[in-house]
Amino acid sequence: MQLIFLGAPGAGKGTQAKIFLERTGLVQISTGEILRNAVAAGTELGKKAKEFMDKGELVPDAVVIGIIEQRIREPDCAKGFILDGFPRTIEQAQALDSILAKLGLALDHVVNFEVPEEELVRRLLGRAAEEGRSDDNPDSIRKRLEVFHEKTKPLIDYYEKKGKLRHVSGVGSTTEIAERVKAVVGV
Ligand code: AMP
Numbered sequence: 226m227q228l229i230f231l232g233a234p235g236a237g238k239g240t241q242a243k244i245f246l247e248r249t250g251l252v253q254i255s256t257g258e259i260l261r262n263a264v265a266a267g268t269e270l271g272k273k274a275k276e277f278m279d280k281g282e283l284v285p286d287a288v289v290i291g292i293i294e295q296r297i298r299e300p301d302c303a304k305g306f307i308l309d310g311f312p313r314t315i316e317q318a319q320a321l322d323s324i325l326a327k328l329g330l331a332l333d334h335v336v337n338f339e340v341p342e343e344e345l346v347r348r349l350l351g352r353a354a355e356e357g358r359s360d361d362n363p364d365s366i367r368k369r370l371e372v373f374h375e376k377t378k379p380l381i382d383y384y385e386k387k388g389k390l391r392h393v394s395g396v397g398s399t400t401e402i403a404e405r406v407k408a409v410v411g412v
Pocket residue numbers: 234256257258260277278279281282283284285286289309310311312313317360369
C-alpha cells in the first residue's frame with residue numbers, strides 16, 4: 226500500500242504516520258526528517274537545505290525529488306510506505322507519478338488532514354517550545370503557512386481529480402484522529 230499524508234505544517238501528519246506504521250508495518254518516509262538528519266550530520270545536502278529550512282522556504286524540487294526516488298527504491302519500501310511531507314508542490318507530485326509508474330506502483334490513498342489555521346499556529350508555537358526545532362519560530366511559521374497555501378494546497382485539487390483524496394479532520398485526540406484515518410484507508 227502506498228499512501229500520502231497531506232496537510233499544513235502542524236496538521237499532525239508525522240504523528241499519525243507513526244501511529245499508522247506501528248499498526249501496519251508500512252515504512253514512513255518524511256522528507257523533513259531526512260533533511261533534518263542531513264543538517265545534523267553536516268553533509269553537503271544538509272548545508273544546502275538548512276538555509277531554506279530556517280527561513281521556512283521549500284528546499285528546491287530537484288533536491289527532494291532525488292531524495293525520494295532514492296529512498297523509495299530501497300528494499301524495505303517494498304512492503305509499502307507513507308509519504309509524510311512529500312509532495313509539497315505540483316512539480317513534486319508529477320515527479321512522484323512518474324517514479325511510481327517506473328516502479329510499477331500506484332497510490333492507494335491521499336489522506337488530507339484538515340486543521341483550522343489558528344489551531345496550526347498554536348500547535349507550531351507549542352512544538353517550538355517543546356522540541357526546539359530551529360524552524361519553529363514565529364517568522365518561519367508564518368512563512369511555512371504561506372508556502373503551504375501557495376504551493377501545497379493545489380495538491381488537494383490534483384489528487385481530488387485523480388479520485389485519491391480522503392478528508393480527515395485533524396482536530397481531536399491523536400487516538401480519535403487515528404480512528405478516522407483507519408476508517409478512510411480501510412486498515
Ligand atoms: P516538515 O518536517 O515536513 O515540516 O519539513 C521541514 C522543512 O523541510 C520544510 O519547511 C522545508 O523547508 C523542508 N522540506 C520538507 N519536505 C519538503 C518537500 N517535500 N519539499 C521541499 N522542502 C521540504
